[in-house]
Amino acid sequence: MNSLFSQVQVSRYTLSNRMVMAPMTRSRADDAGVPSELVATYYAQRASAGLIISEGVFPTAMGQGYVRTPGIETAEQVAAWKHVTEAVHARGGRIFMQLMHSGRISHPSLLPNGALPQAPSAIKPAGQTWTATGLQDFVTPHALSVVEIAAVIEGYRQAARLAIEAGFDGVELHAASGYLPEQFLSTGSNQRTDEYGGSVENRVRFVLDVLSAIATEIGGDRVGLKISPEMNFNDIVDANPQETYTYLVEHLHGLNLAYLHVALFGANVDYHGLLRPLFDGSYLIGGGLDQHSAESLIADGRADAAVFGSAFLANPDLPERFRTGAELNVPDKNSFYAPGAQGYIDYPTLPAAERV
Numbered sequence: 001m002n003s004l005f006s007q008v009q010v011s012r013y014t015l016s017n018r019m020v021m022a023p024m025t026r027s028r029a030d031d032a033g034v035p036s037e038l039v040a041t042y043y044a045q046r047a048s049a050g051l052i053i054s055e056g057v058f059p060t061a062m063g064q065g066y067v068r069t070p071g072i073e074t075a076e077q078v079a080a081w082k083h084v085t086e087a088v089h090a091r092g093g094r095i096f097m098q099l100m101h102s103g104r105i106s107h108p109s110l111l112p113n114g115a116l117p118q119a120p121s122a123i124k125p126a127g128q129t130w131t132a133t134g135l136q137d138f139v140t141p142h143a144l145s146v147v148e149i150a151a152v153i154e155g156y157r158q159a160a161r162l163a164i165e166a167g168f169d170g171v172e173l174h175a176a177s178g179y180l181p182e183q184f185l186s187t188g189s190n191q192r193t194d195e196y197g198g199s200v201e202n203r204v205r206f207v208l209d210v211l212s213a214i215a216t217e218i219g220g221d222r223v224g225l226k227i228s229p230e231m232n233f234n235d236i237v238d239a240n241p242q243e244t245y246t247y248l249v250e251h252l253h254g255l256n257l258a259y260l261h262v263a264l265f266g267a268n269v270d271y272h273g274l275l276r277p278l279f280d281g282s283y284l285i286g287g288g289l290d291q292h293s294a295e296s297l298i299a300d301g302r303a304d305a306a307v308f309g310s311a312f313l314a315n316p317d318l319p320e321r322f323r324t325g326a327e328l329n330v331p332d333k334n335s336f337y338a339p340g341a342q343g344y345i346d347y348p349t350l351p352a353a354e355r356v
């Protein structure tokens with residue numbers, strides 16, 4: 001029987017265990033989107049995960065959604081990420097980069113020349129976002145033309161190439177949490193009347209086009225996809241998520257993706273039961289798991305690996321703690337996105353004496 005501690009093959013990679021570190025934005029980059037040296041330390045500390053998925057990284061400057069988040073576009077960004085991947089690999093870990101284009105969940109103050117955020121349709125999301133000058137309302141975004149959509153897809157392709165050049169083992173497309181790809185998928189944010197909007201076939205086109213561009217560039221077996229049906233985060237609404245996500249996953253055939261990562265938060269439908277049989281690659285399950293629930297999902301064969309977010313954030317040696325039944329450090333929410341080392345690289349590991 002499989003357990004959290006058994007090896008698993010995810011496409012070309014043999015992971016040493018089934019505990020995956022979730023992508024988590026930590027806002028420790030500089031204003032040029034370059035991750036600091038602390039970032040290498042942070043990920044290296046967590047290299048005992050079977051797989052690390054990096055924080056969301058913007059593929060092009062127009063994809064940035066939050067202050068001090070990192071990018072993968074400039075030579076300086078690539079050079080800094082090389083330190084990160086080398087540090088993780090030196091400790092025997094594996095790391096994928098999450099490509100995150102925030103779309104309308106951004107603000108002109110974060111974008112080149114104060115540009116309007118990009119989106120499928122000019123529909124302003126409800127809510128506010130943190131900017132350099134504090135909380136500000138979201139704005140009405142710019143609706144991308146078909147030519148501009150092609151440029152966004154090209155940006156993802158180049159970012160995937162640069163991620164591989166920076167030493168990442170693969171990339172994950174962030175199509176969850178209400179950012180650009182999910183804005184295309186969902187009827188509330190996509191009211192286009194061309195080939196990228198309207199029918200489910202048209203609304204999934206953007207995600208499939210991005211995946212196809214990335215997979216052609218670096219190989220589908222180095223590409224994962226994250227979705228979060230019914231999460232309803234960032235003012236995302238879809239009239240029929242069951243239909244949308246079924247259609248999407250059915251149409252991943254042929255891309256030969258490494259994995260599908262599904263994070264659920266209070267959905268009304270058993271999406272894991274629905275989607276897993278439709279997907280050929282590895283199935284990663286996430287959202288509010290603890291050791292016990294993750295262990296039973298793996299043992300029951302409902303997933304190939306389990307994704308832990310805040311538990312990994314606060315416990316660099318999470319697999320060891322699970323193995324020994326040690327108590328877990330409690331995450332400090334105040335330092336999730338705060339600059340500096342505190343609450344980032346100073347969570348304690350178990351003393352050697354307890355690691356028996």
Ligand SMILES: Cc1cc2nc3c(=O)[nH]c(=O)nc-3n(C[C@H](O)[C@H](O)[C@H](O)COP(=O)(O)O)c2cc1C
Nearest residue numbers: 022023024025055056263287288289308309310336
């Ligand atoms: C501080 C923080 C930052 C996050 N940033 C991202 C992100 O950049 N990309 C993403 O896909 N999910 C992000 N998430 C969501 C996590 O990947 C994960 O889905 C979520 O934390 C649920 O897992 P958990 O209940 O084990 O924490 C973030 C979560 C936290 C706590």
